[in-house]
Amino acid sequence: MYARxxxxxxxxxxxSTAGCASHPAAEIVYLNGNVYTVxxxxxxxxxxxAREGRIVYVGDDAGARAFIGGATEVVECEGxxxxxxxxxxxxxxxxxxxxxxxxxxxGTTGIPDLLRRLRERVDAARxxxxxxxxxWIETGWEPPRFPTRFDxxxxxxxxxxxxxRSDGHGAVANGRALALAGITRAAEDxxxxxxxxxxxxxxxxxxxxxxxxxxxxxxxxxxxxERRRALVAGARIYAERGWTAVQIAGAPAEELADLRALVxxxxxxxxxxxxxxxxxxxxxxxxxxxxxxARARADGGGTPARVTVRALKVVLDGALGSRGAALLLPYxxxxxxxxxxxxxxxxxxxxxxxxxxxVQVETHAIGDLANRRILDLYERTFALVPPTxxxxxxxxxxxxxxxxxxxxxxxxxxxxxxxxxMQPSHAISDLHFAPSRIGAERLRGAYAWRSLIEQGSIIAAxxxxxxEVGNPIIEFYAAVARRDLEGYxxxxxxxxxxxxxxxxxxxxxxxxxxxxxxxxxxxxxxxGKACDLSIFSRDLMTVDTDLILGAKCLMTxxxxxxxxxxxxx
Ligand SMILES: [Zn+2]
Numbered sequence: 001m002y003a004r005x006x007x008x009x010x011x012x013x014x015x016s017t018a019g020c021a022s023h024p025a026a027e028i029v030y031l032n033g034n035v036y037t038v039x040x041x042x043x044x045x046x047x048x049x050a051r052e053g054r055i056v057y058v059g060d061d062a063g064a065r066a067f068i069g070g071a072t073e074v075v076e077c078e079g080x081x082x083x084x085x086x087x088x089x090x091x092x093x094x095x096x097x098x099x100x101x102x103x104x105x106x107g108t109t110g111i112p113d114l115l116r117r118l119r120e121r122v123d124a125a126r127x128x129x130x131x132x133x134x135x136w137i138e139t140g141w142e143p144p145r146f147p148t149r150f151d152x153x154x155x156x157x158x159x160x161x162x163x164x165r166s167d168g169h170g171a172v173a174n175g176r177a178l179a180l181a182g183i184t185r186a187a188e189d190x191x192x193x194x195x196x197x198x199x200x201x202x203x204x205x206x207x208x209x210x211x212x213x214x215x216x217x218x219x220x221x222x223x224x225x226e227r228r229r230a231l232v233a234g235a236r237i238y239a240e241r242g243w244t245a246v247q248i249a250g251a252p253a254e255e256l257a258d259l260r261a262l263v264x265x266x267x268x269x270x271x272x273x274x275x276x277x278x279x280x281x282x283x284x285x286x287x288x289x290x291x292x293x294a295r296a297r298a299d300g301g302g303t304p305a306r307v308t309v310r311a312l313k314v315v316l317d318g319a320l321g322s323r324g325a326a327l328l329l330p331y332x333x334x335x336x337x338x339x340x341x342x343x344x345x346x347x348x349x350x351x352x353x354x355x356x357x358x359v360q361v362e363t364h365a366i367g368d369l370a371n372r373r374i375l376d377l378y379e380r381t382f383a384l385v386p387p388t389x390x391x392x393x394x395x396x397x398x399x400x401x402x403x404x405x406x407x408x409x410x411x412x413x414x415x416x417x418x419x420x421x422m423q424p425s426h427a428i429s430d431l432h433f434a435p436s437r438i439g440a441e442r443l444r445g446a447y448a449w450r451s452l453i454e455q456g457s458i459i460a461a462x463x464x465x466x467x468e469v470g471n472p473i474i475e476f477y478a479a480v481a482r483r484d485l486e487g488y489x490x491x492x493x494x495x496x497x498x499x500x501x502x503x504x505x506x507x508x509x510x511x512x513x514x515x516x517x518x519x520x521x522x523x524x525x526x527x528g529k530a531c532d533l534s535i536f537s538r539d540l541m542t543v544d545t546d547l548i549l550g551a552k553c554l555m556t557x558x559x560x561x562x563x564x565x566x567x568x569x
Pocket of ligand 1: 090091092249464
């Protein structure tokens with residue numbers, strides 16, 4: 001009786017079947033699904049029914065039919081795999097959309113390809129226009145070297161150019177941009193950044209972290225309308241990939257206001273949990289965050305989708321790719337050991353105030369020095385502010401990336417109750433260059449998912465898109481395979497740190513919900529929780545590892561509403 005369609009979920013309105021007298025009819029019922037609930041009391045099911053955005057039934061098809069009434073939409077899942085709504089615990093949504101809308105350098109095969117793409121942009125630009133792109137990564141190039149201003153100057157002598165590496169922590173500027181920024185041979189490195197130089201001492205054009213800002217601050221900001229278009233485009237792409245919720249890893253106050261408006265008017269169909277990006281004590285929006293955070297949490301439950309802002313994002317060091325990650329010992333393949341971007345006293349003052357006010361702190365820490373330093377600072381803060389003096393007793397503070405950790409520091413995440421927020425895809429991108437940066441011995445505590453879980457920590461998994469693609473299937477695959485997309489792993493990549501499929505599923509569902517204080521009302525398929533579902537063509541829990549990447553999102557459901565449905569073809 002249902003319309004059948006092998007690639008798309010068919011849904012029909014049932015006009016005649018009456019609901020069982022003891023149950024008010026559901027608004028939507030999903031039948032014949034291969035449902036994984038992430039609820040240990042009832043791990044598997046075939047059917048889900050929802051009303052007013054919340055799940056009212058989980059069980060078999062026969063039981064679900066009792067919830068079908070005259071106006072109930074019935075979705076026939078045809079055996080498709082149904083999971084609790086996936087959450088990206090670390091994403092820069094504006095960047096995801098901007099990558100589509102602006103100059104995208106993803107997939108650049110080498111410097112000739114980079115220059116060919118740049119020449120196209122230069123030809124289309126007006127004199128003096130800035131050309132800003134993002135997404136190149138040199139590690140797969142032959143040779144794997146950073147591009148230089150001299151490369152760029154051959155095709156862009158007049159327009160100022162800044163092209164970000166995919167990690168966003170480094171960028172190459174051309175001669176015109178360097179001149180406008182006053183970056184000459186005499187320029188000094190800013191705190192927390194480097195102006196890379198050739199053997200002759202001349203800047204090569206390659207800038208990392210705070211040195212990028214010297215050029216960045218000259219670029220006219222995109223108009224507000226364009227930024228909002230990027231947010232909407234990013235959310236559309238995310239719904240199509242099966243994400244139901246995003247945790248924004250640091251945004252300025254004006255972007256948070258845009259997010260609120262776009263979710264309220266329905267332009268963004270996802271749940272948004274967002275952190276204000278901290279720059280310094282005068283950061284706009286900081287005072288509002290401190291006064292509103294505790295209330296934002298109390299208000300966090302329920303449907304429909306909404307924006308919750310109660311976290312503060314701090315960036316403590318750079319990234320491994322551009323050698324800004326702060327290490328205990330120097331890099332093996334270049335001088336230096338990275339840098340820290342903030343001093344202890346500044347952070348301690350900020351953190352104690354945050355803990356009192358109920359603000360959740362999430363700090364970017366990649367290198368083993370940065371990770372040790374942030375655990376030290378969190379520990380000191382927790383000791384200084386006893387639970388009775390906190391607006392919310394349990395801080396659930398996070399370390400974003402927790403990427404290279406001295407094995408001695410790994411158990412501190414559990415003992416301090418600090419949540420590692422990690423990106424499985426980083427491990428399968430970095431396996432191509434991390435060994436040459438830091439060597440096998442220091443990789444022992446790197447991307448150490450299994451060790452952290454076995455020690456009792458939970459891991460909130462995210463993609464860090466647009467640094468990575470931002471696809472839950474890639475994150476799931478990376479977590480269980482710990483191999484790149486071609487299946488390559490390489491020696492000394494600690495395959496034992498891959499996780500079980502059950503843990504990978506938790507990393508994308510209930511654990512990020514916990515990391516946002518949302519586990520009581522979402523993150524698993526249970527009666528009473530929000531009806532957030534991610535439905536895929538393949539069963540991620542049983543399909544061969546190398547077939548995981550072929551899974552297609554069929555439907556994304558947020559609060560019982562269909563945010564994306566794969567078109568029939
Ligand atoms: Zn990030």
